[in-house]
Amino acid sequence: MGAVAMTHVGYVVAGWAIPLVALGLYAVRVVVRGRRLAEQVPPEERRWS
Amino acid sequence: MFRDAGLVAGKDLRIELRSQVTMQQVLPFAVLVLILFGIALDPDRGFLGRASAGLFWVTVLFCALLAIQRAFTIEAADGGRDALRLSGLDPAGIFLGKAAAIAVQLLAVEAVLAAGVVLMYGTEVTGVPLLVATIAAATTGLAAAGTLYGVLAAGLRVRETLLPILLLPVLSPVLIGATKAFEAALGGVAADGWPWLGLLVTFALLYLTFGTLAFGTLLEES
Amino acid sequence: MSAPPTTASRATRAIGGLSLAGLALLLGYALWWSPPDVVQKDSVRIMYVHVPTAIVAFSACAITTLASGMWLRRRSEGWWVLGGASAEVGLLFTGACLVTGSIWGRPTWGTYWDWDPRITSTTLLFILLVGFLALRRVDNESGIAAQRGMRAAIVGLLLFPNVVIVHYSVDWWRSLHQPATITRLDPTIEGEMLFTLMLGIVVFALVFAWLLVHRFRLGWLEERVRATGLDAAIVERRAEADLAGRAR
Numbered sequence: 001m002g003a004v005a006m007t008h009v010g011y012v013v014a015g016w017a018i019p020l021v022a023l024g025l026y027a028v029r030v031v032v033r034g035r036r037l038a039e040q041v042p043p044e045e046r047r048w049s
Numbered sequence: 050m051f052r053d054a055g056l057v058a059g060k061d062l063r064i065e066l067r068s069q070v071t072m073q074q075v076l077p078f079a080v081l082v083l084i085l086f087g088i089a090l091d092p093d094r095g096f097l098g099r100a101s102a103g104l105f106w107v108t109v110l111f112c113a114l115l116a117i118q119r120a121f122t123i124e125a126a127d128g129g130r131d132a133l134r135l136s137g138l139d140p141a142g143i144f145l146g147k148a149a150a151i152a153v154q155l156l157a158v159e160a161v162l163a164a165g166v167v168l169m170y171g172t173e174v175t176g177v178p179l180l181v182a183t184i185a186a187a188t189t190g191l192a193a194a195g196t197l198y199g200v201l202a203a204g205l206r207v208r209e210t211l212l213p214i215l216l217l218p219v220l221s222p223v224l225i226g227a228t229k230a231f232e233a234a235l236g237g238v239a240a241d242g243w244p245w246l247g248l249l250v251t252f253a254l255l256y257l258t259f260g261t262l263a264f265g266t267l268l269e270e271s
Numbered sequence: 272m273s274a275p276p277t278t279a280s281r282a283t284r285a286i287g288g289l290s291l292a293g294l295a296l297l298l299g300y301a302l303w304w305s306p307p308d309v310v311q312k313d314s315v316r317i318m319y320v321h322v323p324t325a326i327v328a329f330s331a332c333a334i335t336t337l338a339s340g341m342w343l344r345r346r347s348e349g350w351w352v353l354g355g356a357s358a359e360v361g362l363l364f365t366g367a368c369l370v371t372g373s374i375w376g377r378p379t380w381g382t383y384w385d386w387d388p389r390i391t392s393t394t395l396l397f398i399l400l401v402g403f404l405a406l407r408r409v410d411n412e413s414g415i416a417a418q419r420g421m422r423a424a425i426v427g428l429l430l431f432p433n434v435v436i437v438h439y440s441v442d443w444w445r446s447l448h449q450p451a452t453i454t455r456l457d458p459t460i461e462g463e464m465l466f467t468l469m470l471g472i473v474v475f476a477l478v479f480a481w482l483l484v485h486r487f488r489l490g491w492l493e494e495r496v497r498a499t500g501l502d503a504a505i506v507e508r509r510a511e512a513d514l515a516g517r518a519r
Contacts, residue, residue, distance in 0.1 A: 006307075006313045007307070007312040007313045007314070007378075008312060008313050008314045008378040009313070011314055011317065011374050011375070011377060011378050012302070012313055012314065012316045012317060014374055015314075015316070015317035015320060015321070015370075015371050015374040015375060016298070016301070016302070016316075016317070016320055018367070018370055018371070018374070019320055019324060019367035019370065019371055020294075020320075022363065022366070022367060023363065023367070023478060023482070026360075026363055026482065027481075027482060027485070030278075030482065030485045030486050030489055031277065031278065031279070031485060033489055034277055034278030034279075034485060034488060034489045034492065035275065035276070035277045035278070037489065037492035037493060037496060038275075038276035038277055038278060038492055039275070039276055040492075040496055041276075041492050041495045041496060041499075043276070045492075045495045046276065046278075046488070046491070046492065046495075048278075048280045048282075048488060197425075198426075201406070201422045201425060201426060202406075202422075205409055211402070211405060211406060211409070214398055214401065214402040214405070215402040215403075215406065215426065217398075218395045218396075218398045218399045218402070218433070218437065219399070219429075219433050219437075221395055221437055221440065221441070222436050222437055222440035225440045225441065225443075225444045226440065229444065248440060248443075252436065255432075255436075259429070263425055266421060266425075267421065267422070267425060
């Protein structure tokens with residue numbers, strides 16, 4: 001199964017790492033900004049939690 | 050609606066006749082772009098001749114941007130847009146009129162560009178019916194979509210930089226269709242080109258329809 | 272004491288947990304358990320992230336168009352926020368699609384850019400989204416909530432139709448030039464490769480949903496803060512006017 005070395009390893013790793021890291025960073029940014037703003041807004045205006 | 054369109058088109062074209070902006074600025078720009086392409090792409094006449102369809106239409110696209118910007122700048126001065134809004138003219142008519150005026154100016158530019166391309170790139174003109182039909186359909190599509198997006202960008206200060214990135218991707222199907230149709234006509238196998246004309250006509254009809262429907266609300270906002 | 276206020280909720284925690292678990296499973300299959308392709312060898316593994324991001328990008332555009340249309344009819348703030356949130360998350364996925372497609376292209380075609388119809392039309396899609404978001408930003412600054420946003424909404428409404436027209440035009444254009452090399456994922460794909468692909472689509476759809484909900488709520492909060500900011504400014508202005516009146 002994993003005995004043969006993967007061809008094009010660099011490309012495969014880059015092809016997966018770049019989108020996942022980008023999505024992760026974006027997720028962090030959105031959640032952090034969300035927290036900061038949620039503090040400024042009274043609970044009636046954010047009825048989801 | 051058509052009467053109002055005629056009024057608006059007449060007004061815009063009269064302004065153009067007086068100010069001569071298309072004649073004195075956009076046409077020279079068009080010729081200049083042809084020359085720049087020639088300089089950049091090696092005046093080996095064979096190559097330019099083969100690429101002339103694409104180069105022609107790319108230049109038309111750039112000129113269209115200028116013409117559209119211009120069409121709405123003339124309204125911005127002296128509160129012309131408010132005058133249009135309050136004039137009681139049918140908004141659909143205003144849309145068609147402005148689009149028609151832009152189309153006429155583009156046709157003038159295209160005529161000069163055609164001469165330029167034949168002269169400077171050594172293009173042989175064949176398949177004239179297809180060429181004429183393509184010019185008609187493509188110009189209509191450019192004018193219709195351009196007028197719609199032009200009014201969107203009209204009131205904004207960032208108009209000059211925003212309009213190109215809004216409009217050019219939208220116009221890429223026109224570029225594709227017109228270039229392929231021209232290539233078919235100029236390359237001698239006109240039969241290949243007619244399907245592309247179908248794309249151009251569909252595009253033009255879509256934007257004419259949408260523009261007539263949406264223009265009224267957009268004019269209110271600008 | 273209640274938890275600090277965030278944009279999270281039970282629903283997002285569920286989706287988030289599911290996404291992470293799914294992602295782990297997907298990575299296992301994509302990078303390890305599924306076999307390499309006969310022709311593409313291991314570079315096919317990039318397809319398991321490239322194809323889902325493409326599907327998500329298109330879906331995001333459809334959502335933005337739908338939201339723009341609904342806003343034009345109902346004028347409720349939720350639709351406005353949704354249109355922008357979907358476009359922004361869509362932009363991210365479109366970028367990911369372009370990058371993964373390009374990286375896949377290198378070992379497959381030998382070059383990072385091959386005028387493949389999908390990459391070309393996806394690049395145009397990227398610019399369409401950038402333009403839309405730029406217009407929204409400008410439109411957003413015009414003040415009165417009831418009036419602003421018309422321009423951006425019209426462009427948003429046209430977004431998905433434009434994506435479709437551009438996609439088919441570019442496809443048709445390039446189909447005349449396509450040599451018989453691999454530019455599409457083999458439609459007869461089956462077995463573990465098919466499963467991995469399907470899993471990838473599901474997982475990235477979940478990730479998209481999670482990001483969309485959070486981004487929507489963030490946008491909603493931004494609108495609330497804007498609104499209170501405007502209210503405060505109006506109150507201040509009135510107070511100033513009062514003082515000025517009394518001072519005379």
